[in-house]
Amino acid sequence: MTSNARHEKPAPLPYQEITDPGFSVAAADAFEIQEQQMGVLSLRGPCPRCGTVIEILVVDHIVRRWGVAASGQDAAAPRVEPVICTCDEPHAGRPEGREGCGAYWNFTL
Secondary structure: OOHHHHHOOOOOOOOOOEOOHHHHHHHHHHOEEEEEEOOEEEEEEEOOOOOOEEEEEEEOOOEEOOEEOOOOOOOOOOOEEEEEOOOOOOOOOOOOOOOOOOEEEEEEO
16 A cells, blocks of 8 residues: 555545435434524534535524414424435435435434
8 A cells, every 4th residue: 555545535425315314323322402592503514425524503493474384293202313424525326416425314303
């Protein structure tokens, strides 16, 4: 191995819509959760598949013209949010108009 080979970044993974139970575990260990404002959380950390740091905003409720939509979840129950990779790194085979590497998982708050 040459000294240049040791410092080269590995080629990006190809786009693949995929999940794995380990993605949830890795994200739970690595992501930071911050409250941006009342009812808005930021989940920030490395995608468990491609490793690119991403930030996902989670909104507690949606305001509509006719009122506030209820979350429908028991306040005592853990809240599970579906998360997908939103990185802007190049991933071969990614469909036009999409972002990320294709990884998705559930994040328990």
